[in-house]
Amino acid sequence: MEHRASVRLAAPLLAVLLGLTAGCTGTTVQGRPGASGLRDPYFPRAGNGGYQVEHYDLDLAYDPADGQLHATAVITARAEQGLSAFNLDLSGLKVEGVDVQGAGARFNRTGNELTVRPAKDLKKGEVFRTEIDYSGRPKPVVDPDGSKEGWIAGPDGAVAVGEPVGSMGWFPGNHHPSDKATYDITVTVPNGYEAVSNGELRSRRQVEDGQTEFAWHSPEPMASYLATVAVGKFKVTTGRTASGVAVYDAVAPGEEAGSAPALARLGEIVEWGSAKFGPYPFGTAGSIVMPPRTLTYALETQTKPVYPGAPDEELVLHEMAHQWFGDSVSPKSWKDMWLNEGFATYAEWLWAEDRGGVSAQRRFEAFLAGDTSVDPHADGDWDAFAPASPPGPDKISDDPVYYRGAMVLHRIRQEVGDAKFFGLLRGWAADHRHGNASTADFTAYAERRTGHDLRTVWDVWLYGEGRPAAPAVTPAPAATPTPAAG
Known part of the structure; x- marks a missing residue:
């Protein structure tokens, strides 16, 4: 004990001596190493x-x-x-x-x-x-x-x-x-x-x-x-959306025909997202289509998502939705991945709903029932863990982050109604534009913005373990479709 006490007394003295030494040499000790x-x-x-x-x-x-x-x-x-x-x-x-x-x-x-x-x-x-x-x-x-x-x-x-x-x-x-x-x-x-x-x-x-x-x-x-x-012998095409956002598409040889239908909708997707989520957050948009087998996945790289071969319309919609949710509003930590993937997945549901396809409510019910006739992912492991708590770094891109994350958003919509829900989406994208946010930031913001106590949604759907039971709520009516410009 005496030895430890003498060390505590010596440390300040050593600091003084070091300061005197630095003063003698005309330098000032002012920095320390940054964390690794x-x-x-x-x-x-x-x-x-x-x-x-x-x-x-x-x-x-x-x-x-x-x-x-x-x-x-x-x-x-x-x-x-x-x-x-x-x-x-x-x-x-x-x-x-x-x-x-x-x-x-x-x-x-x-x-x-x-x-x-x-x-x-x-x-x-x-x-x-x-x-x-x-x-x-x-x-x-x-x-x-x-x-x-x-x-x-x-x-x-x-x-x-x-x-x-x-x-x-x-x-x-x-x-x-x-x-x-x-x-x-x-x-x-x-x-x-x-x-x-x-x-x-x-x-x-x-x-x-x-x-x-x-x-x-x-x-x-x-x-x-x-x-x-991306480096390649791409075919490059350029254009603009109806609101003037510059579009730059780079497509690998042999992928032009397969990519054309989905990329032709890119401008419409940007305009639809701008109406649904608020102004498009960047000055440019576009796509990079790589040769097949270069990659095994697509990624929402900012302004120009990368695709592993010709994408379909749903994939383009998903990656472009990330421009609002993930790219402009980015996660504070990798534990917050559902704020990226749950939002982009729910955007897919909204896009289909607005175009007379399967409604978000019907898709939500299909996941609860495991009905793959509505959505092929409905019988997957979407309930394996809570979307806000992936069990490890190898799980941050698993089904619960995407599909149960989307279901969390639909539960909020059911609780607060369409007017408040879509106001929440637009407000979240606007108030955190070009910044970072955590799950805690979102839950606090959602309750403040909607005026609803959403603790049951968080406890059961966002943080709860196991498969939740069907909620005892009256489903919110389908939103009025958002028109797409162009």
Whole structure:
């Protein structure tokens, strides 16, 4: 005990001595290392503490012939504390040099953590610029559920997808959805290839040695898992929706005919969503259709969802609904995935309902009854766990997150009626536009916005275990169909 007490007394004295020593050398000890993870419930090492990124400027050169990526990332961030060191998430790839505020910085790698030590400590509130040169052959990142993400190379191109943590496979960053930033992504590829990314194509120009440079700009904040780059010999078409949103579709050879019917509805979907959920949150929309077998899933990459071959109309609707729910309003943690997938799934139900198809009420009843004649997913494992509490990181994309998540929304609709329910959807999208939100944020907002006590819905449907019984409520009438412009 005496030894422990002497340590407690010595610690302040040591701090004073260190301060005196620093004063003698003309320097001030003001920083400490930022955390190497944000303690996400499912991906605790994802993201990093001590700073928030404001902007990514990525300059990439990729040749499909050899699969080599040569890149420079310039990251502008704001220090949230004094920083003597900070971490970036990066998987694989060779780091060739790091500068912070224009001066060379020391760095080291441990697993997926790139630790950077600036030549001079960063002050709290300081906006600082970090430049990282890196290269190599990117390798896919394997998810806990066995699926692949990150940089996926195909026989004649590549695509980058990042949910949940795959973006660290192609650029260094603060890879957690709670840290959103704006982006400029420049991609140089051999002539004959297209390079597609998020946002607006600012320029396309020929550069030396038979290369073409594509410069893309995303002015709205974006979570890093939604950033994408696709390289291929795409057929590109452009246009505008009825309200003027620019549309950019890139379709792999051989997928044009199969994609045409669904992509022809994209403008209508944007206009319908704008009427249903509030103004479309971005300046551009579009699609990236990859060759089949490149990917096994679609992803709502911001402004241009990626599809694994020709999509159908329902899939395009789902991924575009994510532009409101998931992309603009992003989760605070990966435990909040139902706020992405439950909302996008319910949007599918609303789209069908508004077009004279199966109503959301009938679909809800079909899931309770396991009636696959109404919905092929109705006899799945949608009741395996509560949508707000997936049992682990390998379950965050399982059926309960999608279908029981949608049923939670329908239960709210049953309880509050259509007028308040659709006001809730529009308000949620507007009040959290380009931000982040948690399940707790949503439940509090829903009760405040509708004026209803929804504890039974939360306890039974959102957090409850097992299959809920059919609710003893009078079903709300079907909503008045939302007209689609165009």
